[in-house]
Amino acid sequence: MSEITKVAEKEPTFAFGKKERKLLTDPLNDNNPITVQVLGICSALAVTTKVDASFVMAIAVVFVCAFSNLIISLLRNSIPKSVRMIVQLVAIATLVTIVELVLKAANYTVFTELSVFIGLIITNCIVMGRLEAFAMANGPWKSFLDGIGNGIGYGIILIAVAAIRELFGKGTFYNIQILGDWYTPNGLMVLFPSAMFVIGILIWIHRSWNRDLIDVS
Amino acid sequence: MESQLLNIFIKSAFIENLALAYFLGMCSYLAVSKTVKTAFGLGLAVIFVLGITMPINWIISNYLLAETGVFGIDLTFLRLILFIAVIASMVQLVEMVVEKFSPSLYNSLGIFLPLITVNCAILGGSLFMVSKEYNFSESIAFGLGGGFGWFLAIIAIAAIREKIQYSAVPGPLRGLGMAFLLTGLMGMAFMSLMGIDPAAF
Numbered sequence: 001m002s003e004i005t006k007v008a009e010k011e012p013t014f015a016f017g018k019k020e021r022k023l024l025t026d027p028l029n030d031n032n033p034i035t036v037q038v039l040g041i042c043s044a045l046a047v048t049t050k051v052d053a054s055f056v057m058a059i060a061v062v063f064v065c066a067f068s069n070l071i072i073s074l075l076r077n078s079i080p081k082s083v084r085m086i087v088q089l090v091a092i093a094t095l096v097t098i099v100e101l102v103l104k105a106a107n108y109t110v111f112t113e114l115s116v117f118i119g120l121i122i123t124n125c126i127v128m129g130r131l132e133a134f135a136m137a138n139g140p141w142k143s144f145l146d147g148i149g150n151g152i153g154y155g156i157i158l159i160a161v162a163a164i165r166e167l168f169g170k171g172t173f174y175n176i177q178i179l180g181d182w183y184t185p186n187g188l189m190v191l192f193p194s195a196m197f198v199i200g201i202l203i204w205i206h207r208s209w210n211r212d213l214i215d216v217s
Numbered sequence: 218m219e220s221q222l223l224n225i226f227i228k229s230a231f232i233e234n235l236a237l238a239y240f241l242g243m244c245s246y247l248a249v250s251k252t253v254k255t256a257f258g259l260g261l262a263v264i265f266v267l268g269i270t271m272p273i274n275w276i277i278s279n280y281l282l283a284e285t286g287v288f289g290i291d292l293t294f295l296r297l298i299l300f301i302a303v304i305a306s307m308v309q310l311v312e313m314v315v316e317k318f319s320p321s322l323y324n325s326l327g328i329f330l331p332l333i334t335v336n337c338a339i340l341g342g343s344l345f346m347v348s349k350e351y352n353f354s355e356s357i358a359f360g361l362g363g364g365f366g367w368f369l370a371i372i373a374i375a376a377i378r379e380k381i382q383y384s385a386v387p388g389p390l391r392g393l394g395m396a397f398l399l400t401g402l403m404g405m406a407f408m409s410l411m412g413i414d415p416a417a418f
Contacts, residue, residue: 085305086305089301089305090302094298122340123336193405204389208389
């Protein structure tokens with residue numbers, strides 16, 4: 001945050017007013033990618049068995065989302081409509097390949113844990129969805145902020161789910177023992193279906209707290 | 218040989234179901250499963266695209282990207298970009314062919330065809346196929362089986378969601394929340410298939 005405001009002081013084009021702040025905070029609550037927009041569920045389910053893996057995943061998604069939004073927003077006036085999907089996918093795929101190679105070099109154990117799911121960021125609907133819905137119609141700076149906001153909104157849910165699953169599934173948090181020997185790890189929490197239950201319950205809590213989001217149909 | 222292909226088909230359709238065992242393609246699975254009719258169209262399109270892209274991606278990864286391939290150098294870092302390009306162009310091609318030869322099917326599928334590009338079950342299937350080191354015909358069986366399993370899963374959830382509209386679900390849980398809980402339960406049911414060895418039949 002401090003970096004962003006520093007840039008804003010220097011350059012007026014990178015204004016950081018109320019509107020821009022809303023771009024960052026909206027995806028955290030009213031327009032959360034996972035619990036409201038239903039985007040990016042697959043990776044949210046698969047990587048959330050451990051907090052450290054989901055932390056890395058969240059950072060990767062923030063990076064890919066922000067920079068693909070920036071690139072597509074810069075190119076938005078020169079992309080023909082008929083090939084826009086392929087252009088978008090190439091931009092995303094390039095960024096994801098960068099993330100994959102960097103992670104492979106920096107932290108190989110987490111890389112093997114995340115395996116195909118780093119690759120699947122390409123098809124993470126958050127990235128593509130934000131490109132279609134926001135970057136194709138807005139300027140680079142706003143799109144960049146929107147990418148960061150949505151990435152963080154996704155990351156928060158990811159880490160919340162991972163914290164619950166790791167705590168009850170293994171009795172640990174970030175690989176540190178929290179629950180003592182008296183706790184028998186609940187094997188179900190490590191398996192996929194529990195991610196569904198945890199996210200379902202998170203949606204329940206979120207919507208009872210923010211009642212505007214309730215499905216009326 | 219044939220029985221082995223059948224094994225892979227059954228294994229990828231039921232035991233390693235892309236939707237309910239690996240939870241791939243969840244976004245469109247949750248977003249499009251409000252009625253059985255649309256779920257049916259999307260499911261068919263997924264079978265079709267998986268069945269086509271899987272052998273094409275097999276050829277690419279074995280003859281272009283592998284060290285023993287045409288270029289003689291290890292190009293696996295290009296895998297993601299090429300796979301996704303194949304999928305995007307295949308979806309575009311399928312869309313054009315369907316539009317030309319069967320306008321009625323095209324109209325009933327509507328926007329679901331382009332949506333398949335970002336269905337992670339397709340790309341995930343291709344990446345699984347590489348990591349499992351299938352041969353060419355096995356990759357076709359894996360693609361068709363995976364697509365069929367995904368088709369069954371989306372029809373099942375859509376049917377349940379149609380019926381659950383008549384139940385008194387708590388307000389905040391209505392719609393999306395309930396779909397999550399249902400999918401979790403279905404996933405647990407599918408987990409009980411995991412111990413089955415299709416070779417035993």
